[in-house]
Amino acid sequence: MSQSQLELRHLKTLLALAECGSVSQAAKRVxxxxxxxxxxxxxxxDHYGLALFERKTQPLRFTPAGExxxxxxxxxxxxVAGAERDMARLREGEAGELRIxxxxxxxxxxLMPAMDAFRQHWPAVELDIVSGFHADPVGLLLTRRADLAICSEAEPQDGVVYQPLFAYEMVLIMAKDHPLAAKPVWQADDLASETLxxxxxxxxxxxxxxxxxxPAGVNPARRTSELTVAIIQLVASRRGVAAMPFWxxxxxxxxGYIASARIGESGLQSELYAALRQDDALLAYMRDFLHTVREQSFATLPGLSVLT
Amino acid sequence: MSQSQLELRHLKTLLALAECGSVSQAAKRVxxxxxxxxxxxxxxxDHYGLALFERKTQPLRFTPAGExxxxxxxxxxxxVAGAERDMARLREGEAGELRIxxxxxxxxxxLMPAMDAFRQHWPAVELDIVSGFHADPVGLLLTRRADLAICSEAEPQDGVVYQPLFAYEMVLIMAKDHPLAAKPVWQADDLASETLxxxxxxxxxxxxxxxxxxPAGVNPARRTSELTVAIIQLVASRRGVAAMPFWxxxxxxxxGYIASARIGESGLQSELYAALRQDDALLAYMRDFLHTVREQSFATLPGLSVLT
DNA sequence: TACAATCATGAGGCAATTTCATTATTTTAC
DNA sequence: GTAAAATAATGAAATTGCCTCATGATTGTA
Incomplete structure (x- = not known):
């Protein structure tokens, strides 16, 4: 006989549950x-004396009460999110700079949907993308040419902190009629005679x-393209294979344009982190941006997992 | 450094605080x-890093962040209240009977404002007032001629439970030019030569x-009237004095139509309870009605205090 | 100035919530 | 259809966080 009142914590759990479809996934989310x-x-x-879900099903279904x-x-x-943003603005002011x-x-x-949402919430923060693809985005932070860097590894560095964003799986894509299209898992050797x-x-x-x-000493032929859609087209046209995020x-x-396969037994997991200058890590609009990125990404992209 | 999240509990506290104007009063309310x-x-x-009130003032003032x-x-x-009502209806159904x-x-x-609010929230509950003034309203409960009785004392009785509503002070009212109008506290003896x-x-x-x-053996002259306004008029016209709720x-x-005085050193405190049949005490619409009565009354009437 | 009322603070207790370890159940794969 | 894997439930122990108590500080008032 729990007598506990409804709290925001419970509502957050319900939201996570609705998005994940299972208790264990939702648990990771919160x-x-x-x-x-x-x-x-x-x-x-117990508190409401009502069932909120049917748990004998996957994904679990909400009852009318749960709904x-x-x-x-x-x-x-x-x-609540709006109010907390306002509180943050009251504390630290409206303005700021966020070059990514x-x-x-x-x-x-x-990034685009997250930036759109963020712009609405923080109209006075100057939002920008630092163009070009830099091998060392973290360097841009320390030289103050950027305020936030998206990177796939958290290499410790003085004055820089890394905030995990999310993890996802890279899959190999190939033409539907590729000889190995039915192979569910590819190893490095399978790529030796391919064009990457x-x-x-x-x-x-x-x-x-x-x-x-x-690591495997495999060195396939290469070909490059700037655009994602172009790569997809090349793959579909049997000009080679590519590794891309599942989402x-x-x-x-x-x-049905292309086929995909897992890379290695356990899949090729990739991670994304945001790097920030330590001084900026507590800025409200920074924290809110990171929160928005995670929220938008999990809501939009399939197959993401949480990263601690 | 408290790291606790915002919870509904905090919001309820803020509401009570805004209504009461002081921490200690709000504490009683919750x-x-x-x-x-x-x-x-x-x-x-601490959590927001912002002051929410100026406490050096009475009643305490909210800062913009507090606002x-x-x-x-x-x-x-x-x-939240709406959702919880819906949950209750899902559990127990929409309909019911509530004769007061x-x-x-x-x-x-x-009672009127509370009944109005209640009717909106529970349109399928038959709401009624049992007319006439009965010396034994609790008897009406047990004979099922009423479902809820308002009374000023909680006399234990089998099958009946009492729910406290609120407490208030009865004050003596008199004409502004009454000889004792300036006396802040009246004792029983002061009433001996008055008309009540x-x-x-x-x-x-x-x-x-x-x-x-x-108890004091004082027995003043009497006069009666059905209507509150009529009693006020009679008092203002120096036809006698009356004891009425402060609110x-x-x-x-x-x-400035009339003057008032406290009755006895510590005032004459009156209390109001709702009496219900034990079986009905857990009915959602009953509980919600009681909640509505308290809420509406505290919001509307001046000088109420909580009753446990 | 003293008194009354209100608020702040630290320590301690207790209850609610979380984790841990385990079992039960469902889903998936072969 | 069975085995294996994933998911959920459960009870006990542990932790955390909230509340109360006791007391001191501050504000307003006679």
Whole structure:
């Protein structure tokens, strides 16, 4: 007989649950254990004397009562977020500068919606993208030519802090009629006789080369292209294979334009971090930007996982 | 360095604080100690790094940051209340019956707004007032001629539970040019040579008679009237004095029509309870009605205090 | 100036929430 | 269809965080 009142914590749990479809996934999203959420949800159901979900199903379904609370959560979370932004502005002022250095091409796909949302919330913050693709985006931070850098590794450096954004899987894409299209998992050797299509960036920025091919001593033919869609087209036209984030190619997979395979037994996991100058790490608009990026990305991109 | 998240509990505290104007009063309203609220508010201020109030003033003033959170509280509390009502309806259904037996004349003043609000929230509940003034309203409950009785004392009785509503002070009112109009505190003896004007109800229902005059053996002349305004008029016309709830006569006092005095050193405190059949005590619409009554009354009537 | 009321603060207790360890259940894969 | 994997439930222990108590500080008032 839990007598605990409804709290915002519960509403946040419900939102995570609705997005993830399972208790254990939602638990990761709110940085608690599965057990904690299970207890929490049971307490909620006891409190209202109503079942909130049907748990015998995957993804789990909300009952009408669960839907009602979820609706409340959606209404309230926006209001709370707005108020907390206002509090932050009251404390630190409206204005600021946020120049973003980007290392990876596909980043733009998820960066744009986040930037749009952020611009609405912080109209007085000067938002900019530092153009060009720099091998050392963190250097731009310290020389104050950028205020935030997106990078795929957190190399410790004085005066710089790294905030995890999210993790995702890189998959190999190939033409649908490729001889190995049915192979669910590719190893480095399978690539030896292929042409690898990638963005025109140094090898250290290509996870497939750095983490898989180089260690195995495999060195396939290469071809580069600037644009994601162009790479997809080349792959579909049997001009080679490419490694891309799953979330970037899912639409093309769904439409059957190309096929995909896992890279290595456990897949090629990639991570994204935001690097900031230590002094800026507590700035409200910085924190809010990072929060917005995560929120927007998880809402938009399929197959992401949390990164601690 | 409290790291605690904003929770609904905090918002409820802010609402109480805004209504009461002081931490200690607000603490009573939310059934916590003054200390608890002081800690809670300090934690909030630490969390946002902003002062929320100026405490060196009475009533305490909200800072802009405090106002912003208060605005959030107002937005959110309505939504939460609505959702919780829906949850209750999902559990117990929409319909029900709520016939109210009223013992005191002035009750109608605060009952009406509460009933109006309730009707909006529970359109399918049949709301009614059991007319006439019964000496034993609780009897109506047990014979199922009423479902809720308003009374000023909680006499234990099998199958009946009492829910406290609120407490208030009865004051003596007199003409402005009454010889004793300047006397701040009246004792029973001061009434010996007065004419007491009251509603036409048995003496046991008149707190002044039962608690003050009878114990002192004082027996003034009497005169009765059904209507509150009529009693006020008679008092103003020097036809006698009357004992009325402070909240009922405050408008007339403010406009200078009449004068008032405290009854006895510590004042004549009156209390109001709702009596319910035990079986009905957990019904959602009953609980919500009681909540609405308290909420509306505290928001509308001056000088109420909480009753546990 | 003293008194009353209100607020702040630190320590201690207690209850609510989380984690841990385990079992039960469901889904997936072969 | 069964085995394995993933997911959820459960109870006990541990932690955290909240509240109360006791007291001191501050403000307003007679």
């Amino acid at each position: 940085f608690l254990t599965q057990s904690a959420l299970s207890h929490q949800l049971k307490a909620l159901e 009602r609370l979820l609706a409340l959560a959606r209404e309230v979370s926006g209001l 250095a980007v290392e990876c091409h596909t980043c733009f796909d998820w 299509i990638h963005y025109p960036v140094p090898d250290v920025m290509l996870d497939l080369v750095r983490k898989v091919l180089k 970037a190619v899912k639409p093309y997979l769904d439409r | 059934f916590l100690t003054q200390s608890a609220l002081s800690h809670q508010l300090k934690a909030l201020e 912003r959170l208060l605005a959030l509280a107002r937005e959110v509390s309505g939504l 037996a009223v013992e005191c004349h002035t009750c109608f003043d605060w 004007i009251h509603y036409p109800v048995p003496d046991v229902m008149l707190d002044l008679v039962r608690k003050v005059l009878k 009922a006569v405050k408008p007339y006092l403010d406009r």
